Amino acid sequence: MPISPNQGSTGGGTPVTITGTNLSGTTAVTFGTKPATAVTNVSPTQVTAVSPSGAGSVGVTVTTPGGTSNPIPFFYVGAPFKSSLAPTSGTLTGGNTVTINGVGLSTATGVSFGANTATPTVISDTQITVVVPAGAAAGPVGVSVTTAGGTNNGFSYTYVDAPTVTTVAPTSGPTSGGTGVTITGTNLGTTESVTFGGTPAPFSVVNSTTVSAVTPPGAAGPADVEVTNPAGSDTAVGAFTYVAGPGI
Structure with missing residues (x-):
């Protein structure tokens, strides 16, 4: 007499x-x-029910006017516990793989990124991977993992959209470098690198x-000025001019 699923949340509520x-006339599960x-006698060969709360392994029995069945486990x-998620950002189009570590993950059936859910690959009870679905808009979303034991948030x-560079100021400086430059645009909050003519420059993110x-x-x-974030790059062609110093 099989039962499906054969596992569920300690809080109960699993259909x-x-x-x-000989399941006709079932009076109790x-x-x-x-x-x-919510015990329902569907047919002489099938009964549905909703599990009560519990812990560990228990025997499930069905009672009819003819008696009580043998127990099935x-x-x-x-509920799962998540300890880490990496990477924590990616492109708006999704498609990158995220690794989630924790405990109680072996029965994971879904990982939700905001309103969108993806099916994970279970590596072990302590690790799953999942391909991130596309996002609705750039910005942070909550991540939740659903297992037979419940859902953990x-x-x-x-989600990151590709950057755009609108202005570079000032637009010129000495060939020796050292000029402080302000770059404005969009989606700059997750900037990973800034280059001038292909050479990396030290930078700090002020805001998005x-x-x-x-x-x-x-x-x-x-020199071209290029800004890169996890979603891509944008180049302001010739936006900064290096000026040679005077010679005598």
């Missing part, structure tokens, strides 16, 4: 289907010593629309 023979709720599973994942950088040394003439 189960029991199949067997019991999980260990506790009666199930049902396993109570605690608490992590955040940030502003990045401050210090020019590295460069050859005289115009």
Whole structure:
């Protein structure tokens, strides 16, 4: 007499289907010593019920006017606990793989990123991976993991759109570098690198629309300014001009 699923949350509330023979007139379904709720006799070979709260492994029995069945095992599973998620950001189009570590993850059936849910790959009871679904808009969303034991929230994942560079000021400075430059645009809050003519520059993120950088040394003439974040890059062609110093 199989039961499906054969595991559920310690808090109860798991709908189960029991199949067997001579199930007509079922009067009770019991999980260990506790009666199930919402018992429905679907047919002479099938009964549905909702598990009560419990812990560990218990025997499930069906009672009809003809007697009580042999017990079949049902396993109570605690809610999952998540300890880490990496990476914590990615492109708005999704498609990158995230690894989630924790405990109680072996029965994971879904990982939700905001309103969108993806099916994970279970590596072990302490680790799952999941391909991130596309996001609705750039910004942070809550991440929740659903297992047979319930749903656990608490992590955040940030969808990132590609940056755009609108202005670079000032637009010129000496070839020796050292010029403080303010770059404005959009989606700059997750900037990973800034380059002037292909040379990396030290920078700091001010906010989602502003990045401050210090020019590295460069050859005289115009240089492209490129800003990169996890979603991509944008280049302001010839936006900064290196000016050679005077010679006597």
